[in-house]
Amino acid sequence: MELGNSTRISEFLLLGLSDDLEQQSLVYGLFLSMYLITVLGNLLITLAIISDSRLHTPMYFFLSHLSFVDICFTSTTVPKMLVNIQTQSKVISYAGCITQMYFFLLFGELDNFLLAVMAYDRFVAICHPLHYMVIMNRPLCMVLVFVSWIVSALHALLQSLMVLQLSFCTDFKIPHFFCELNQVAQLSCSENFFSDLVMHFAPVLLAAASLAGIIYSYSKIVSSVHAISSAQGKYKAFSTCASHLSVVFFFYGTGLGVYIGSATAHSSHSSATASVMYTVVTPMLNPFIYTLRNKDVKRALKSLCRGPSEGPTGRGWISALLAAF
Template sequence: MEPGNATRVSEFLLLGFSQDSEHQPMLFGLFLSMFVVTVLGNLLIILAVSSDSHLHTPMYFFLSNLSFTDICFTSTTVPKMLVNIQTQRKTITYAGCIAQMYFFMVFGVMDTFLITVMAYDRFVAICHPLHYLVIMNPRLCSLLVLVSWFLSMSNALIHSLLVLRLSFCSNWGIQNFYCELAQVLTLACSDTLINHILIYMLTGLLGFVPFSGIIFSYSLIVSSILRIPSTNGKYRAFSTCGSHLSVVLLFYGTSLGVYLSSDESSSSWNDMVASVMYTVVTPMLNPFIYSLRNRDITKALQRLLERKLFVQ
């Protein structure tokens, strides 16, 4: 379509789950429950880390940042989806769609960086235990988090600004429950070559480099653990990174599902299921993984709850 035939878009239609109208009440209850569990679970992790002096270490500093990011990540998409289900409306304003895309990319990439930083933290703790506190000092930890925020926001800003220059055709329906960058680009009438080039470049860079760092860190961790003579020592060393490794597998497994479902041959239903796993289920499970597999977090949560009950 010629640019002159394009109209100025004022809103988009989020068509995710709209075909299944008879199950709308059940979907609303399900996603509301998952959202509440996600927010409360991650808030408990943040409160436990901040209130317990035993958890004022680099590992739990990064974990509290991950919990905060997960709350924001889920809050970017789920509340709008709940409103649309409840009101039976599927619209999102143009400005709202751009804002949702921006924050979705910020917190999604931030999750990737934090998981990578936590892998480096586990590498230093296991491979260089005597120098752990010297290497992972508060200044370095704060710097790693600040750099991660800067890169995440810069990446999202670049993509969002490039979308703002596009004009859109009369078909404004997005086959998902949130504004996903790749699907929004398919609705554009103007040339999106630059957008797609940057998507491939930045996604490859921000995806491949952190993932390579995680693989490299864990290869050294496994090599170091295998050199430990006692079985009990190997178990203790591996247990210190078991929770993080579970989160890595969950995060990258669902991320891969979203990437594969974005293929044109994939159905919109498969796309939405993968997106739900990535945006809702993963942030909800992270607190359970760390609280169930981590004795320090479990004890801190118990002390926090006992303190609250004692005050009451």
């Protein structure tokens, strides 16, 4: 590392969740298991939606993108953490830290926007059912996803450029298991009001905008459902939103809990531990939430496991692949 008046550093140290060797072994096994479940679960949902033509609807189109983003979101942090535990090293290069931060912000913001887009989809389906396929046509769905990607990428790029302008003094230890924006910014010894304003308020504004869209959509949904006379009709309408609402509560509940807690708590270690909820646990739970009560996804997964056509042994390609191992 080169130290000077304007410090240009080559690496940071990720302190992780624990220094105890026995606890590190437990953390390694736990995070590896959660990561594999996250990747496998979300990958299966994506493949099931792609392979089953009956799921080629706007709702499942957005769900397949959410599953893909969840895989990427978890992959920006967990693999590096596992490698550091395995090699007993806490080092992450400066370029690697900025890159990790960029993709974490990109996929985290994409989660925000996709959840808002899915809320809008449910709003149209329930409040305007006769015009649903006309309004939620394929070009509009693709535009909504494309705009989400563009805005998320620009936001992540802006935040990364703000961090690149910071200079660091003598403390290069990040009390976290990944390069979290606020934790890195706190290590800076430079003062720039504009950079601080952008880094602290831009994510809050974007998250608040997405959450406001979700709340507005569901306020209209509640009004429409309330006008339905039959209890069975009300239950059927709400049941189509149950999975999405559960994911929204998990994602925003844990995310807000972490940031409110980090603002009031004195321990950065507590903040890092709480971050596990929305960075690892929530993406892992999403596949279960969307399959437990969804008959269409269950049917598609069973069809996927059997394969498009069963061979003479009566087993699909996934079953045969698992049997080979």
